[in-house]
Amino acid sequence: MTGQSPDPEAGTGTDxxxxxxxxxxxxxxxxxxxxxxxxxxxxxGVHAVQDVTVDLHAGEVVGLVGGNGAGKSxxxxxxxxxxxxxxxxxxxxxxVATITNPRDAKALGIETIYQTLAxxxxxxxxxxxxxxxxxxxxxxxxxxxxxxxxxxxxxRRLNPNFKNFKSAVKSLSGGQRQAVAIGRAVHFNARxxxxxxxxxxLGPAETTQVRNLIKQLKSEGIGIFLISHDIHDVFxxxxxxxxxxHGRIVGTVKQTDITTDDVLGMIxxxxxxxxxxxxxxxxxxx
Ligand SMILES: Nc1ncnc2c1ncn2[C@@H]1O[C@H](COP(=O)(O)OP(=O)(O)OP(=O)(O)O)[C@@H](O)[C@H]1O
Ligand SMILES: [Mg+2]
Numbered sequence: 001m002t003g004q005s006p007d008p009e010a011g012t013g014t015d016x017x018x019x020x021x022x023x024x025x026x027x028x029x030x031x032x033x034x035x036x037x038x039x040x041x042x043x044x045g046v047h048a049v050q051d052v053t054v055d056l057h058a059g060e061v062v063g064l065v066g067g068n069g070a071g072k073s074x075x076x077x078x079x080x081x082x083x084x085x086x087x088x089x090x091x092x093x094x095x096v097a098t099i100t101n102p103r104d105a106k107a108l109g110i111e112t113i114y115q116t117l118a119x120x121x122x123x124x125x126x127x128x129x130x131x132x133x134x135x136x137x138x139x140x141x142x143x144x145x146x147x148x149x150x151x152x153x154x155x156r157r158l159n160p161n162f163k164n165f166k167s168a169v170k171s172l173s174g175g176q177r178q179a180v181a182i183g184r185a186v187h188f189n190a191r192x193x194x195x196x197x198x199x200x201x202l203g204p205a206e207t208t209q210v211r212n213l214i215k216q217l218k219s220e221g222i223g224i225f226l227i228s229h230d231i232h233d234v235f236x237x238x239x240x241x242x243x244x245x246h247g248r249i250v251g252t253v254k255q256t257d258i259t260t261d262d263v264l265g266m267i268x269x270x271x272x273x274x275x276x277x278x279x280x281x282x283x284x285x286x
Pocket of ligand 2: 074
């Protein structure tokens with residue numbers, strides 16, 4: 001809270017920021033990249049995702065938080081094509097999209113960075129960036145120099161300190177491995193990244209590297225859905241935070257409008273701060 005009283009002039013003059021209604025849900029001027037509307041996913045009797053609506057703008061990080069089993073990964077698997085929703089709509093760039101498998105999602109610029117990173121450990125960064133999509137020369141042999149120079153270009157952009165281009169990725173740090181995985185997505189024109197617990201397995205220095213990567217991606221206009229149990233990560237990196245509880249959305253809040261305690265209350269109690277009673281608040285802090 002800033003403690004400022006409302007601006008008496010608000011709404012009477014022209015908007016000094018020049019922002020329009022287009023970005024009403026978001027925080028910046030970025031165009032709407034993704035709208036997921038009324039998404040439902042059930043596994044037998046388990047309604048993992050219930051009537052969930054979220055959106056994502058260009059250059060924005062939306063933190064997706066909630067307790068274990070709240071439905072975060074299932075919601076993102078609906079977007080990545082790994083497990084399409086039972087009902088609901090997904091719009092990409094304002095158009096209704098049909099995403100029935102990961103290939104559909106990739107074709108729309110939606111890439112997922114898995115916690116396991118899905119890297120080939122025994123080969124170098126370039127081989128990983130182009131894994132399964134290798135560049136070849138006119139004679140049909142692997143074009144190693146083209147792949148290496150493209151890899152240098154994309155990784156320099158993401159992390160200027162990245163130097164280990166000749167090493168097998170198994171010898172790289174967690175943060176550098178993350179850069180390789182993200183480099184792969186970005187080289188192939190990802191505009192929407194889904195990151196599920198990107199820093200869970202990393203130490204402090206590596207976590208800093210990944211945070212810097214996320215900030216760099218943001219500055220390039222990429223939109224990111226960030227799932228994390230680390231409330232500090234979420235708070236430092238997110239423009240907005242969507243909280244899930246037992247498959248439903250509790251609320252989506254702007255990071256600047258809320259405290260970490262408010263978000264923890266939403267995660268644990270499944271209610272917006274204004275709906276939490278004094279008794280519940282005391283129990284939460286007990
Ligand atoms: N493939 C599946 N088959 C059956 N049930 C599933 C499957 N995937 C998820 N679920 C169930 O759906 C619910 C939501 O799970 P999900 O993995 O989306 O939660 P989450 O918010 O990502 O949790 P966590 O923070 O533990 O990763 C849980 O009850 C889970 O057991
Ligand atoms: Mg999960």
